[in-house]
Amino acid sequence: MVRPASIDKNGMRSGAWSEEEDNKLRACINQFKNHKVPNWRLLPSVAGLKRCGKSCRLRWVNYLKPGLKRGNFTKDEENLIIQLHNQLGNKWSAIAAHFPGRTDNDIKNYWHAHVAKRRNGSMKIRNLAQEEQSSDSNSSTITTGLNQNTPAPSKVALLISQLGLENIGVFESNADSDFNPAAAAADDDDLYQHKFFDEQEFDHEQVCSLLDWGDLSAAKSQLDFMSEPVDKDDFFNINFGDVLWGI
DNA sequence: AAAACACCCAACCGCGAACTC
DNA sequence: GGAGTTCGCGGTTGGGTGTTT
Numbered sequence: 001m002v003r004p005a006s007i008d009k010n011g012m013r014s015g016a017w018s019e020e021e022d023n024k025l026r027a028c029i030n031q032f033k034n035h036k037v038p039n040w041r042l043l044p045s046v047a048g049l050k051r052c053g054k055s056c057r058l059r060w061v062n063y064l065k066p067g068l069k070r071g072n073f074t075k076d077e078e079n080l081i082i083q084l085h086n087q088l089g090n091k092w093s094a095i096a097a098h099f100p101g102r103t104d105n106d107i108k109n110y111w112h113a114h115v116a117k118r119r120n121g122s123m124k125i126r127n128l129a130q131e132e133q134s135s136d137s138n139s140s141t142i143t144t145g146l147n148q149n150t151p152a153p154s155k156v157a158l159l160i161s162q163l164g165l166e167n168i169g170v171f172e173s174n175a176d177s178d179f180n181p182a183a184a185a186a187d188d189d190d191l192y193q194h195k196f197f198d199e200q201e202f203d204h205e206q207v208c209s210l211l212d213w214g215d216l217s218a219a220k221s222q223l224d225f226m227s228e229p230v231d232k233d234d235f236f237n238i239n240f241g242d243v244l245w246g247i
Numbered sequence: 248a249a250a251a252c253a254c255c256c257a258a259c260c261g262c263g264a265a266c267t268c
Numbered sequence: 269g270g271a272g273t274t275c276g277c278g279g280t281t282g283g284g285t286g287t288t289t
Contacts, residue, residue, distance in 0.1 A: 003258060003282060041274065058258065093277060108278070109256050
């Protein structure tokens with residue numbers, strides 16, 4: 001799992017750290033623990049390490065520093081990562097600041113290994129669905145009522161929160177049996193949002209209000225992405241998967 | 248049993264910001 | 269204020285390990 005240790009032409013080591021090197025680094029940093037920030041450039045020679053300062057810093061920050069939490073991320077941690085990523089983007093150090101004991105590298109790795117992968121998977125499914133829809137429309141006149149614009153995930157996440165649906169529990173889905181609506185919404189997970197909202201019962205007036213759509217008649221004008229005109233009375237019959245995909 | 252593949256994460260690299268002279 | 273140096277961050281890689289075929 002770790003790159004094998006090697007020595008370059010200048011005698012500097014790279015790759016996996018040995019226990020002896022870890023001990024030297026720990027001892028050196030403990031010796032100078034009164035200094036707020038170690039001088040990483042000088043540290044290797046003081047510690048007797050044939051490593052560059054950058055490598056020492058990385059080893060300390062990501063692996064040796066006391067208080068680091070190891071092991072799997074909890075569901076709560078994952079949800080918070082998704083929420084913070086939605087707000088901050090790829091600011092891994094800023095996100096990591098909310099997780100005592102977790103490093104930016106941990107969170108970055110977790111994101112790429114778990115969250116981003118799932119997101120990419122769902123986007124692939126969506127693209128396939130769109131391709132199918134596109135090819136269908138070439139051979140027939142079927143309309144789906146769906147707007148293909150990119151949704152506003154933060155708005156959807158906010159809606160889920162305001163409707164109190166974050167802890168709704170496991171949701172049956174062919175694509176993911178461990179579905180979390182808040183996570184999916186924050187993750188721009190369109191298909192999941194769509195399916196989820198189609199199968200929930202909502203207070204339509206409350207949803208209009210939360211989306212700043214005003215009253216029901218004002219809400220009609222917000223639904224111009226639907227393929228068919230939406231009558232005030234029909235509003236109660238539309239499914240929110242379509243609506244939320246459209247916003 | 249073993250080859251192929253996928254996953255995960257420690258470590259590396261490049262770049263921009265911050266700092267020093 | 270500008271040049272050189274150091275630090276920290278984010279993107280990426282590489283390879284050990286687990287899983288599937």
